[in-house]
Amino acid sequence: MAINISPKSDYSMLFSSLQTNSNNVTSSIFGNTSSSSFSLSDYALIKSGSYGKLMKAYYAQGDSKSNTAVNKLATGSATDSAATITSLKSSSNSLNEAAAALTDTSKKSVFEKKDVTTKDEFGIETTSKEYDTDAIYDKVADFVKSYNSVVSASAKSDNTKVLSTAANMVTQTLTYEDILNKVGITIGEDNNLAVDEKKFKESDMSTVKSLMNGVTSFAYNVQSKASFINMYAQADAAKTSGIYAQNALYSNAYSSSGYMFDSMF
Numbered sequence: 001m002a003i004n005i006s007p008k009s010d011y012s013m014l015f016s017s018l019q020t021n022s023n024n025v026t027s028s029i030f031g032n033t034s035s036s037s038f039s040l041s042d043y044a045l046i047k048s049g050s051y052g053k054l055m056k057a058y059y060a061q062g063d064s065k066s067n068t069a070v071n072k073l074a075t076g077s078a079t080d081s082a083a084t085i086t087s088l089k090s091s092s093n094s095l096n097e098a099a100a101a102l103t104d105t106s107k108k109s110v111f112e113k114k115d116v117t118t119k120d121e122f123g124i125e126t127t128s129k130e131y132d133t134d135a136i137y138d139k140v141a142d143f144v145k146s147y148n149s150v151v152s153a154s155a156k157s158d159n160t161k162v163l164s165t166a167a168n169m170v171t172q173t174l175t176y177e178d179i180l181n182k183v184g185i186t187i188g189e190d191n192n193l194a195v196d197e198k199k200f201k202e203s204d205m206s207t208v209k210s211l212m213n214g215v216t217s218f219a220y221n222v223q224s225k226a227s228f229i230n231m232y233a234q235a236d237a238a239k240t241s242g243i244y245a246q247n248a249l250y251s252n253a254y255s256s257s258g259y260m261f262d263s264m265f
Contacts, residue, residue: 077239079159087153088162088233092226095146099223101139102212110139111209131205140212141195143219144185148192150226161232169225176211176218183208 078085101110113129120126154166170191173180177187184199200208212219 078236080157080162080233080236084153084156084158085233085237088150088157089230089237091146091149091153092230092233095143095150095226096223096230098139098143098146099219099226102143102219103214103217103223105214109213110135111205111213131209133201133205136205136208137195137197137200140185140200140208141197143212143222144193144195146226147222150229151191154229159232159236162229165225165228165232169222172221172225173218179207179211180218183211 080088104110111131114132115127116130117125117127151166151170154162157163157166173187173191173193180187180193183203184196186194186196188194211217214220
């Protein structure tokens with residue numbers, strides 16, 4: 001199957017929903033509803049390969065006629081295969097949960113300081129409020145792992161809404177690159193994140209908190225994207241409630257996954 005799309009229309013379709021505000025990288029995804037515009041630097045970023053993995057997945061659908069036929073047979077009118085939809089839903093749900101554990105601002109927040117008692121050389125005890133660095137690292141490590149799973153699952157999708165949202169998530173992450181580096185989190189050429197445990201634990205936890213906690217944080221923006229990806233995968237799955245298997249028995253394509261009627265959140 002070949003897809004003949006002019007460069008102009010293809011470019012706008014794939015990246016039509018990208019919203020990046022370089023002046024306020026902590027703004028929520030929901031805060032800007034105006035149409036997108038791209039500068040030469042944006043185009044250079046795309047051309048350099050930052051979106052390469054997602055774009056290759058988008059264009060690959062035109063080179064896999066036989067695979068597309070199998071996917072359509074397996075999922076009826078759904079865009080993606082059952083396996084891809086399940087992966088998208090599972091990974092985005094995990095990312096949503098991992099981000100929620102960081103953005104929580106209640107008294108149960110991982111960023112709530114704990115009483116820490118220390119003794120000086122004379123045996124005098126002093127109690128102070130300190131961050132639980134180990135607990136924060138564990139939550140951030142879960143977040144990084146889930147983020148990478150969503151990037152990987154999205155790159156295998158043929159759903160343009162999923163691809164566009166994932167690309168949006170990637171470009172927003174790039175706007176936080178400097179501050180991420182300060183706390184030991186790096187962005188690889190494949191758009192995956194990596195966290196250096198030693199550097200992270202030696203970082204200023206107040207900086208980590210500003211990056212990960214609350215509704216204006218980087219983690220919250222990522223959580224928003226994960227929710228949309230999950231919603232689009234849910235909608236794709238809902239196009240077909242069941243199919244006829246090769247043995248002519250009617251079966252639900254997603255009954256074994258347990259995700260068909262999951263909540264988006």
